Amino acid sequence: MNRKMKWQMIVPVLLLAALAVAFADPFNTPPIFLSPAEGPIAALTEKSFELDIEVEDIDNDILKVTVENLPAWCHFDPYLMQLYGTPGRSDRGEHHLTIKADDGREVRHRKISLQVSYGHSIQQQLQETMQDVWKTDLPQLRGASAAVVGADGQLSTVTIGHSDAEKREALDASHRFRVASVSKLFTATLILRLAEQGRLGLDDRLADHMQVPGLPFGEEITIRQLLSHTAGVIDHLNHPSFYRGDWKHRKWSERDIYRFAAVRKARFRPGEGYAYSNTGYYLLGKLAEKILGKPLKECFAEEVFQPAGLVQTEYDDYSDRRHRIDSLADNGRGYEYHQSAVGAAGAIISTPSDVARFGHALFHGQLLGERSLKAMQQDLGFEKGGDHYGLGMRLWDDYGIRHIGHTGALMGYRSILMYLPEQDVTVAISTHHSHRRWYNLVNGVLLSVADYYE
Incomplete structure (x- = not known):
């Protein structure tokens, strides 16, 4: 096509555009939206929603107002000029709508988004989830207690079932549990606080501060390795040889635990592998006592429990069948053996309310600085071919939801x-109750809480 022919085609188009401008009605004023304003508009699930639409036409033209992209739950009344409806829980999220106002000569648009959030509390969400999972997957579960602390520090608690083995007394939020290895996160927090105070270094050798006679590689093991289960230390609580003799009625001294670890081979040279070790955390508790010069019960209370505002948490160094x-x-097993065997590895008792408060305080920088929190989340266990584990902290990414913390299991108690x-x-x-489907409840609550705060 030559240049002359192109111009022959373009010129008529330009003339038509010019004529359209020239003959546009110079006396028409297009519709003017008075409300709603552009931007997000809040709506709540299971709550009645109404939104008035106001459009003005100063020429008094008859307006035709329509709405495009209406979600199924939302309706438009052209006579009342109103959007209305009740979103359900499945409607949570963002819905984009376009309102059109046509005066017969010109159309104006107003784009809005309806932001649908949950219209019920996290308390209700947690209650419904716990009850649903309990009835569906764990009907024989003796009882469970849960607590959630949001970003604002607001606490919500829910309990289901009974507090005793005979199922006579209802469980409530004041009942305490053996939190078992969740204690390790408390212990790691205590040790890192001592590090922040300059009382020790994470890469100090344990032998720089205390001696464990005969401990394999005892002169090489570092505090960081003990915290991350990469020290190669034996695990006495999961070793069948530990439960011999009158183990259900005796007390253990530190010498007993030290000797048990000393007469058994290391699992590997320090820093060359990963192996979960309750013995390693028992030693960390003795390290804290050595550095602070006081019983571990006082160390925990002064350095962790009190700063976090915990009122129902204590380190159990006393209980037995008579005390x-x-x-x-x-659960009928709560005093199966004395917690002197467990020490800092898992002897803390608490309520989910206090444990959640502890987690909130820890991850909001009230107990440790940012550098220490970052160190706790370094995946040293996985680097050594083991679990995703940092310093006293398990690291998870289940269902695409990143979460961190710790689990615990001891004498029929389970905690997370x-x-x-x-x-x-x-x-x-x-x-x-050590129910085989315990994690159905854990995962149900995890998914429900993540969805609520999404």
């Missing part, structure tokens, strides 16, 4: 602490 713990949820960084929410759950 029982006030308000402990009972989970912090969800993206949602900035802390969850704690405990039970006094």
